Amino acid sequence: MDRLRQSLLDAPIIEKGEYQYFVHPISDGVPMLEPELLREIVIRIIRKAQIEDVDKIVTPAAMGIHISTALSLMTDIPLVVIRKREYGLDGEVSLSQQTGYSESEMYINDVYEGDKVLVLDDVLSTGGTMKGILDALTHIGADVIDVVAVIKKAGPNKLDDTDYSVKTLINVTVEDGEVVVVDEHGDE
Incomplete structure (x- = not known):
């Protein structure tokens, strides 16, 4: 059974102004996240992502943490969380300093030139956060082995005109108050 697909089809829809979006345990932390769903997602990531040579899993706070933690536990690959708080540790890199991306300040610690990383996030929507992270990791000199987002919101994003x-595991959109699956198996 495809729990991810079913959970998205069952997701409540809320309206913010004219924009409708789904509320989902992977992207929002509510409703409650069932262990079976998280396990299914991590197994699908392991099957889809290139993880053999990865030194570190890199994820932005906060909604990538649960997925990345589960993946780290199943693969023994260490986890680096990109935080919205500056700690001032040696080697800390600010995303906006490196990329001009300033929607919200984010800080990378413990990623260095030559590190082989898997970047993992919950949702790819506008692509702004992901582009900022990938630009910063490239600037640091990390080798981005693979990039995975569990859910992609269909439509153009800021990564479309980049390399x-x-x-993704599944691509969806919201139409007339319902989640519609656009691509059952996501993007390769």
């Missing part, structure tokens, strides 16, 4: 490629 960055993001694998």
Whole structure:
């Protein structure tokens, strides 16, 4: 059974102004995240992502943390969380300093030149956060082995005109108050 697909089809829809969006345990932390769904997602990531040579899983706070933690536990690959707080540690890199991306300040610690990383996030929507992260990792000199977002919201995003490629598990849109699956198996 495809729990991810079914959970998205069952997701409540809320309206913010004219914009409708789904509320989902992977992207929002509510409703409650069932272990079976998280396990299914991590197994699908392991099957889809190129992880053999990865030194570190890199994820932005906050909604990538649960997925990345589960993946780290199943693969023994260490986890780096990109935070919205500056710690001032040696080697800390600010995304906006490196990329001009300033929607919200984010800071990368413990990623260095030559590190082989898997970038993992919950949702690819506008692509702004992901582009900022990938630009910063490239600037650091990390080798981005693969990039995965669990859910992609269909439509144009800021990665479309770049060389960055993001694998997704499922692609969806919201139409007339319902989640519609656009691509059952996501992007390769």
